[in-house]
Amino acid sequence: MSFGQGGPSWGPGDTQTPDWAALAEESEARGRRRKLLFIGGGVLATAAIAGIVATAVVSSNKNSTSSDKNASQLPAPETLPSESDGPQPTFSSVAPKPVLNPKDFINSAKLDKAPLNAGTLFPGKKLTMGTRPYTKGATNRTTNCAAVTQGSLGSVLKKNGCRQVIRATYVRNGIAITVGVAVFDTEASALKAKAQASGGITPLAGSGVSAFCMHNTVCLRRTNSVGRYAYFTQTGFTSGKKVTTAEKAVFQTADDLDQFVFNQIAARGRTQASAAANAPAS
Numbered sequence: 001m002s003f004g005q006g007g008p009s010w011g012p013g014d015t016q017t018p019d020w021a022a023l024a025e026e027s028e029a030r031g032r033r034r035k036l037l038f039i040g041g042g043v044l045a046t047a048a049i050a051g052i053v054a055t056a057v058v059s060s061n062k063n064s065t066s067s068d069k070n071a072s073q074l075p076a077p078e079t080l081p082s083e084s085d086g087p088q089p090t091f092s093s094v095a096p097k098p099v100l101n102p103k104d105f106i107n108s109a110k111l112d113k114a115p116l117n118a119g120t121l122f123p124g125k126k127l128t129m130g131t132r133p134y135t136k137g138a139t140n141r142t143t144n145c146a147a148v149t150q151g152s153l154g155s156v157l158k159k160n161g162c163r164q165v166i167r168a169t170y171v172r173n174g175i176a177i178t179v180g181v182a183v184f185d186t187e188a189s190a191l192k193a194k195a196q197a198s199g200g201i202t203p204l205a206g207s208g209v210s211a212f213c214m215h216n217t218v219c220l221r222r223t224n225s226v227g228r229y230a231y232f233t234q235t236g237f238t239s240g241k242k243v244t245t246a247e248k249a250v251f252q253t254a255d256d257l258d259q260f261v262f263n264q265i266a267a268r269g270r271t272q273a274s275a276a277a278n279a280p281a282s
Contacts, residue, residue: 099277100273100276100277101273102266102269102270102272102273103227103269104269104273105268105269105272105273105276106187106226106227106228106229106265106266106268106269107186107187107227107228108185108186108187108228109163109184109185109186109228111272112227112228112268112269112272113272114268114271114272116166116183116268117141117166118139118140118141118166118167118168120268121166121168121181121261121264121265122136122139122166122168122179122264124136127170127260129256129257129259129260130256132172132252132256133172134170134171134172134253134256134257135170135171135172135208136168136169136170136207137168137169137170137171137176137204137205137206137207137208137209138168138169138204138205138206138207138209139166139167139168139169139204140166140167140168140204141164141165141166141167142164142165143163143164145157145158145162145163145164145165145182146158148165148167148180148201148202148204149165149180149199149200149201149202150199150200150201150202151198151199151200152198152199153197153198153199153200153201153232154199156193156196156197156198156199157182157193157230159196160184160189160190160192160193160196161184161185161189162182162183162184162193163183163184163185164182164183165180165181165182165183165201166180166181166183167179167180167181167201167202167204168204169203169204169205169206169207169209170253170257171208171209171238172253173249174237174238174239175235175236175237175238175249175250175253176203176209176212176213176235176236176237176238177233177234177235177236177253177254177257178201178202178203178204178213178233178234179201179231179232179233179257179261180201180202180231180232180233181229181230181231181261181265182229182230182231182232183228183229184228184229184230185228186228187227187228189228190225190227190228190229190230191225191230193225193230194223194224194225194230197223197230197232200219200221200232200234201221201232201233201234202234203219203234203236209238210238212236212237212238212240213234213235213236214240215240217236217240217241217242218236218242218243218244219234219235219236219243220233220234220235220236220243220250220251220254221233221234222235222254222258224258224261224262226262226265226266227265227269229265231258231261233254233257233258235250235253235254235257236250237250
């Protein structure tokens with residue numbers, strides 16, 4: 001039995017079963033044809049890629065040859081001179097002077113040789129700190145350190161080798177302050193005096209400033225030091241009014257004069273260090 005065009009073929013007899021062997025053989029034949037086509041296509045693709053690579057290699061070689069040719073045609077670099085025609089640097093054989101520390105000059109009497117008196121520590125008739133002007137009153141200098149102190153401060157100064165005390169008084173708006181600068185040979189002695197200080201400097205009246213901080217009234221006392229100098233301040237009202245912690249103007253006055261004295265002593269160190277650095281070599 002057979003179907004119409006395009007239908008399958010059946011085997012002999014009337015069993016009506018397909019001829020499996022024939023179908024298998026036909027399928028195998030179609031598979032072999034496809035495989036050959038794939039293999040052929042792969043060969044063609046490989047051949048095409050090889051052709052592209054070959055073309056690239058030829059082009060690369062061509063470019064390289066052209067580049068080498070162009071490089072060989074470049075002009076030679078200009079020859080640089082072996083030595084400069086300009087002046088050559090010179091170096092001094094003299095060693096530079098050492099940097100001097102201003103604090104060294106105020107730490108020891110061996111180096112601190114600048115003039116020292118009331119005029120050098122407290123120059124002029126006035127001083128201004130910020131916007132606050134102060135008028136200078138009396139000044140005093142003595143080598144009897146204990147004679148210008150109150151309480152046990154005199155014995156402390158003497159014990160630590162005080163050489164002299166220089167005092168000055170300033171006044172502003174009814175508030176007066178006396179600054180006493182005690183001078184020692186070394187910074188160590190000044191630090192000991194500061195640490196052991198008790199009592200205070202005696203207020204210095206005169207030159208337009210009436211007596212203040214007398215008759216057991218309450219005043220503000222402070223102690224400080226820098227280098228071989230210890231300095232003490234006593235601040236109070238010229239009216240005799242007692243100072244309390246609420247009196248901001250009194251504390252501002254003490255701050256100002258404390259800073260002023262520090263600045264003056266520090267300036268001594270800078271001036272002497274600068275002079276030593278610029279002095280001709282001996």
